[in-house]
Amino acid sequence: MADRMVCLDDFEEYAMQTLPRNARDYYRSGANDQQTLQDNRDAFKRFRLCPRMLRDVSERNLHTTIQGLHIDFPIAIAPTAMHRMAHPEGEVAVARAAASMKTCMVLSTIATSSIEEIAEVAPGGLNWFQLYIYRDRELTKQLVRRAERHGFKALVLTVDTPMFGRRLADTRNKFTLPPHLRMANFDKLTFKSEGVKGSRESGLNEYAASLFDPSLTWNDVKWLKKFTVLPVIVKGVLTDSDAVHAIASGADGIVVSNHGARQLDGVPATIDALPEVFEAVNGRCEVYLDGGVRTGTDVLKALALGARAVFIGRPAIYGLAYKGQEGVQRVLEILKDELSLAMALSGCRSIGEIQKSLVIHESYYLSRL
Numbered sequence: 521m522a523d524r525m526v527c528l529d530d531f532e533e534y535a536m537q538t539l540p541r542n543a544r545d546y547y548r549s550g551a552n553d554q555q556t557l558q559d560n561r562d563a564f565k566r567f568r569l570c571p572r573m574l575r576d577v578s579e580r581n582l583h584t585t586i587q588g589l590h591i592d593f594p595i596a597i598a599p600t601a602m603h604r605m606a607h608p609e610g611e612v613a614v615a616r617a618a619a620s621m622k623t624c625m626v627l628s629t630i631a632t633s634s635i636e637e638i639a640e641v642a643p644g645g646l647n648w649f650q651l652y653i654y655r656d657r658e659l660t661k662q663l664v665r666r667a668e669r670h671g672f673k674a675l676v677l678t679v680d681t682p683m684f685g686r687r688l689a690d691t692r693n694k695f696t697l698p699p700h701l702r703m704a705n706f707d708k709l710t711f712k713s714e715g716v717k718g719s720r721e722s723g724l725n726e727y728a729a730s731l732f733d734p735s736l737t738w739n740d741v742k743w744l745k746k747f748t749v750l751p752v753i754v755k756g757v758l759t760d761s762d763a764v765h766a767i768a769s770g771a772d773g774i775v776v777s778n779h780g781a782r783q784l785d786g787v788p789a790t791i792d793a794l795p796e797v798f799e800a801v802n803g804r805c806e807v808y809l810d811g812g813v814r815t816g817t818d819v820l821k822a823l824a825l826g827a828r829a830v831f832i833g834r835p836a837i838y839g840l841a842y843k844g845q846e847g848v849q850r851v852l853e854i855l856k857d858e859l860s861l862a863m864a865l866s867g868c869r870s871i872g873e874i875q876k877s878l879v880i881h882e883s884y885y886l887s888r889l
Contacts, residue, residue: 525842525850525854526854527814527815527854528814528815528835528838528851528854528855529814531835531838531839531841531842531847531850531851532548532834532835532838534838534841534842535547535606535837535838535841535842536548538841539605539606539841540605541693542605542693542695542696542698543605543606543698545689545690545692545693545695546602546605546687546689546690546693546695547600547605547606547834547837547838548689548834549687549688549689549690549782550687550780550781550782550785551685551686551687551781551782551783551784551785552685552686552687552688552785553785554781554785555785555786556778556781556784556785556786556787556788556789557780557781557782557785559781559788559789559792559812560778560780560781560789560790560791560811560812561812561814562789563788563789563790563791563792563812564789564791564812564813564814564815564817564818564821566792566881566882566883567791567821567825567879567880567881567882568879568880568881568882568884568885569817569820569821569862569866569878569879570877570878570879570880571865571866571867571878572866572867572868572878573867574867575867575868575869576869577863577864577865577867577868577869579869580860580863580864580868580869580870581869581870581871582594582856582859582860582863582870582871583871584828584829584871586624586646586773586806586808586828586829587673587674587751587753587772587773587806589624589646589673590622591622591623591624591646591829592621592622592623592856593621593623593856593859594819594823594827594828594829594830594859594871595623595813595819595829595830595831595832595852595855595856595859596618596623596624596625596626596829596830596831596832597614597617597618597623597624597625597626597831597832597833597836597848598626598780598810598831598832598833598836599626599627599628599629599650599676599678599755599833600628600780600833600834600836600837601628601630601631601632602628602630602631602632602697602701603631603632603633603837603840604632604633604701605632605697605698605701606837606838606840606841607840607841607844608844609844609845610631610632610633610840611627611628611631611632611633611637611638612633612637612638612641613840613844613845613848614836614840614845614848615627615633615638615641615642615645615647616641616642616645616845617836617839617845617846617848617849617852618642618645618646618848618852619642619644619645619646620845620849621849621852621853621856622646623646623852624646624647624648624829625638625642625645625646625647625648626647626648626649626650626676626831627647627648627649627650627672628650629649629650629651629652629663629705630652630703630705631703631704631705632697632701632702632703632704633704634704634705634707635649635663635666635667635670635672635705636666636670637704638670639670639671639672643671646673647671647672647673648672648673648674648675648676648753649663649664649667649672649674649675649676650675650676650677650678650755651663651664651667651675651676651677651678651744652678652681652731652732653677653733653736653740653744654731654732654733655731655732655733656731661747663705664744664747664748664750666705667750668748668749668750672750673750673751674750674751674752674753674772674773675744675748675750675751675752675753676753676755676775677741677744677752677753677754677755678755678756678779679736679741679754679755679756679757679766680755680756680777680778680779680783680784681732681756681779681783682732682733682734682735682736683729683732683734684729684732684782684783685779685782685783685784685785687782738765738766738768738769739769741754741766741769741770741771742769742770745769745770751772751773752770752771752772752773753771753772753773753774753775753808754766754769754771754773754774754775755774755775755777755810756775756777756778756779756783757774757775757776757777757797758776758777758778758787758788758790758793758797759793759796759797760796760797760799760800761800763796763797763800763801764800766805767801767804767805771805772805772806773805773806773807773808773828774797774801774805774806774807774808775807775808775809775810775831776790776793776794776797776807776808776809776810776811776827777790777809777810777811778790778793778811780810780811780833780834781811789811789812790809790810790811790812791809791811791812791818791821791822791825794807794809794822794825794826794827795825795826797826798825798826798827799826801826806828807826807827807828808827808828808829808830808831809822809827809830809831810830810831810832810833811833813830813831813832813835813855814835815855815858816855816856816857816858816859816860816861816862817858817862818830819855819858819859819862820859820862820863820866820868820874820878821878821879823871823874824874824875824876824877824878824879825876825879826876832851832855835851835855836848836851836852838851839851839852866878
């Protein structure tokens with residue numbers, strides 16, 4: 521089997537064949553008709569590469585930094601929930617894989633492994649913590665303090681989730697967290713740790729509706745900035761106006777994201793939104809991207825259009841389902857190798873040499889027909 525896993529689609533195919541329906545449908549589904557889910561991937565194909573020749577690419581350097589900290593290559597692990605549905609070690613295996621590859625892993629608030637577990641198994645890893653601001657502000661503060669205390673290096677505040685989007689597969693399945701699992705960051709709070717027990721529709725949607733605060737505004741970003749010592753990365757920005765709001769609220773970074781196409785169907789693909797956000801930021805903070813990344817050329821295009829790094833969600837889950845830590849490492853290795861090859865074939869010897877002129881939208885060529 522190992523020899524057959526040569527691209528990220530191979531891991532997805534394996535996961536779709538082996539995961540239980542409840543988990544499989546949860547991981548793969550998008551909102552409503554899943555238009556944006558498909559477009560997140562298709563949009564990368566609408567950008568064409570314009571390589572430069574005879575550049576001596578015998579050596580390539582993929583190293584970069586995010587929030588001033590070193591990573592070996594600009595591909596990191598996005599926050600996704602409930603990894604132990606895919607593998608018994610869950611987020612623990614993913615954190616070890618990211619640390620071994622010298623890149624960043626973002627732990628979800630609604631993970632099945634706790635902040636403390638991740639700090640214990642990957643003490644030297646570059647770990648960030650994804651945060652929702654709950655109705656209970658004291659609970660939110662407790663999560664932040666735990667992340668700070670256990671060596672996490674940044675907070676990734678999700679801003680596109682006043683409530684969860686409608687995912688039809690989860691509704692049909694009446695999605696529930698398997699009974700042997702729990703929301704590990706809330707162990708001492710029984711309802712919050714075991715709350716994903718659906719009844720009428722999706723248990724996760726009911727859980728979120730009971731705990732998330734739909735009244736959040738940009739002032740809540742300022743509130744978070746006032747009491748944390750960590751950089752705050754705002755995740756879920758798709759427009760120039762929201763990018764400006766994020767910066768005015770004190771954001772140290774922005775993730776151009778549509779939540780894996782799981783919130784509002786019909787929004788732009790993230791690679792389409794990236795240039796607008798990057799231009800609005802104008803160098804005032806780092807910009808990252810998630811959504812639809814499956815190949816090294818996808819990564820190259822995102823970097824050329826302004827992303828400091830990209831984050832992958834579903835591919836890491838599928839690697840985890842395949843072979844735990846080893847599977848996640850293999851996913852990262854494939855993407856890293858594909859990026860290195862794409863850089864060589866494009867005439868780029870370092871991340872700094874990847875410029876906007878490297879990509880052009882297909883409409884340029886279509887207009888000349």
